[in-house]
Amino acid sequence: MERILIVSATEKSGRMLARLLSECGMPAQPSFALHGAEARRRMAEAEFSMVFINTPLPDEFGAELSIHTASATSAGVLLLAKAEIADEVAAKVGQDGVLVLSRPLGRAQLSQGIQLARATHQRIGALLTENRRLQARLEELRLVSRAKCVLIECGMTEPEAHAYIEKRAMDTRQSKRDVARELLQLHENNGASGKE
Numbered sequence: 656m657e658r659i660l661i662v663s664a665t666e667k668s669g670r671m672l673a674r675l676l677s678e679c680g681m682p683a684q685p686s687f688a689l690h691g692a693e694a695r696r697r698m699a700e701a702e703f704s705m706v707f708i709n710t711p712l713p714d715e716f717g718a719e720l721s722i723h724t725a726s727a728t729s730a731g732v733l734l735l736a737k738a739e740i741a742d743e744v745a746a747k748v749g750q751d752g753v754l755v756l757s758r759p760l761g762r763a764q765l766s767q768g769i770q771l772a773r774a775t776h777q778r779i780g781a782l783l784t785e786n787r788r789l790q791a792r793l794e795e796l797r798l799v800s801r802a803k804c805v806l807i808e809c810g811m812t813e814p815e816a817h818a819y820i821e822k823r824a825m826d827t828r829q830s831k832r833d834v835a836r837e838l839l840q841l842h843e844n845n846g847a848s849g850k851e
């Protein structure tokens with residue numbers, strides 16, 4: 656289920672937006688924040704798939720909050736601004752991935768904004784997942800390279816060290832990362848005991 660945060664200066668305007676979101680097929684129980692500081696605190700405590708910011712807020716306009724949200728989270732961010740200033744606001748925050756909708760807000764316009772926010776959230780989520788996978792792979796390569804260096808210091812060639820780690824991983828049904836960790840730990844323990 657999608658987690659939604661509505662940031663609006665008054666409870667009444669927040670509830671009206673929640674009702675409009677419900678009519679567009681969104682969950683009926685969004686979280687609410689009445690100012691930017693509270694919104695930042697809520698986003699630090701929980702992850703949201705969409706954040707709606709109804710400008711202006713009591714402690715800030717809301718553009719800064721939208722930029723912060725877009726850069727610090729994977730949420731789709733929709734900023735609601737008066738029609739007279741919506742284009743100006745969009746020029747400031749659009750390059751940061753914030754979608755600006757002008758008020759008064761129509762149901763069709765909101766539905767389209769929701770679809771774009773969902774697509775943004777899914778795309779960023781996929782990129783973050785891929786990034787985590789690549790970082791884990793890079794960490795594994797670093798560990799294996801360090802373990803190979805230890806084996807080379809012990810007299811093996813690089814191809815022999817590589818083959819040794821792969822064979823040991825298959826024989827013990829462990830990942831190369833785990834085998835490399837064991838080799839590094841063994842080397843550190845032997846090095847420490849050799850110094851005593």
